[in-house]
Amino acid sequence: MKYILTGRVVTMDADRKVLRSGAVYVDGKTVAGVAKADDPVLAGFETAPKVNTKGIILPGLIELHNHLSYNILQLWSVPKLFQDRGQWQRHRDYVRLVNGPMLNLSKSTDLRILAAIARFAETKCLLAGVTTSQGISLKSEKLQKYYEGALRVVESPGETGFVRAQTHIPDLDAREWASFNRELKKAHCLLLHLSEGFNAAALKAFKALQNEQTKEWAISRALAGIHCGALGNDEFAVMGLNGGSMIWSPLSNFLLYGRTANIVSAKEHDLPIALGSDWSPSGSKNLLHELKVAKVANEVNGYGFSDSDLVGLVTSSPAAIVKWDQWVGSVAAGKRADLMVISAPATTNAYTAIIRARETDVLLTIINGNATVGTPALMTALGANGETLTVGGQSRVISYGEGDPDLPLVSHAQAVELLAGALAKLPAIPKPPPDLRSALVARPGRPRWGLALDEQADTGFALRPMLPYKGKRTGPDVTRMAFEHLVAVPIGPVPIDRVTVPDDPQYAANLNGQQNIPEPIKDGLKTFYPL
Secondary structure, three states, X not given: OEEEEEEEEEOOOOOOOEEEEEEEXXXXXXXXXXXXXXXXXXXXXXXXXXXXXXXXXXXXEEOOOEOHHHHHEOOOXXXXXXXXXXXXXXXXXXXXXXXXXXXXXXXXXXXXXXXHHHHHHHHHHHXXXXXXXXXXXXXXXXXHHHHOOOOEEOOOOOOOOOOOOEOOEEHHXXXXXXXXXXXXXXXXXXXXXXXXXXXXXXXXXXXXXXXXXXXXXXXOOOEEEEEOOOOOHHHHHHHHHOOOEEEEOHHHHHHHHOOOOOHHHHHHOOOOEEEOOEOOOOOOOOHHHHHHHHHHHHHHHXXXXXXXXXXXXXXXXXXXXXXXXXXXXXXXXXXXXXXXXXXOOOOOOHHHHHHHOOHHHEEEXXXXXXXXXXXXXXXXXOOOOOEEEEEOOEEEEEOOOOOOOOOOOOOHHHHHHHHHHHHHOOOOOOOOOHHHHHHHOOOOXXXXXXXXXXXXXXXXXXXXXXXXXXXXXXXXXXXXXXXXXXXXXXXOOOOXXXXXXXXXXXXXXXXXXXXXXXXXXXXXXXXXXXX
């Protein structure tokens, strides 16, 4: 299908060009051209429908740090200040509200539950203008098809030209420097949790990247360190010298540790930086919200980002880090038509408007030229239809695509019903009803599918290097520990999360009640989400 979108165009190209009245020409999956709205129509588009979005057109948002399956859970009220991830993973409240519920669901034989988890996570992203995300945690390659709906995922892009990002490395390779370094050299992009926390234990995970005998660093242009909390100026100098990059998740850091990464040092050493929402239990509900946290942190801590720089953290920068900048991250001829449209007053600075936008301001999300989520009027104008849902009282139509015929098809409404019911009945493990049991339960010769919860259980694949440092492996990490001491924690019903911030009336109050978030950050967030 060919069509023309008009509106204010934020290209996010190298020159950060903004067209106050622009036109984006879409031909199938691809942007065929970008021009001023009053320029002559591009050849071949004379009869194409022209849709006035009356908004700002920009590249779809790209995030490189998420744990998608956990996004069915509400924000955790973090009970104390932690120093590294091993501490909060062992806390009783975390086990009761996050670990236990997800472990129960992961054992379900009802494939509709697994499909519902994927559908809910995908919807959360799409409604916020996210066209690419990260964070598949699956036991089977086949099960990745649950996350191959409309949303593009970096671990399994499923398209020629999009090189697959590595996020899991075999445990044995993750424990041995030489094997880990070989894995890194084979990767185009290796997204790896690195030095999450702010104590000596967290810093050791970075120091272990240096071979103790040869002094060679297992850091390259392929390595993107997620969090990098314990890194100081010297460590960021090493990262910069060796071509590394980082993924920043400020809200998660503030919630758990009361502070965030040394962004000033990261910038001084020219590290490419992208933004990630982490997960809803102790992070942002979506990338659009995380952008606001980054804005506040920038103003409070004086990082020196402009508003256009901040928008770059969720568009052009992550595209370059994952080595997809040939295809996405900006609006330009020859790139994929991954686009987002937001409403904003014409007098507002375009970049400021993007940062301030809420899910109710997202008018349209397009992936590969396909209108995926939008207002009924814009979806109809682009010949798209799908499921109708409401965002902050406003109607939206969402189209997930055809899906895999071998997997149970679940709408968003069905996903909410299934998951709310399952979470309300904890600790019972969900099973399919009798009339579906024979169709859904694994049979001989058919794979047994399930969630591989990377944050909670030993899956055989690591998200962070557990390399030796001075004779001991870095850690500790719950995925390497016995769970016997956690089993006694009672698991009870927990509520499902709300899919958007405007539909979550307690979200602002819950954020403001978090004891570890610094008061200046809380005050800044009230600008976006008044109490």
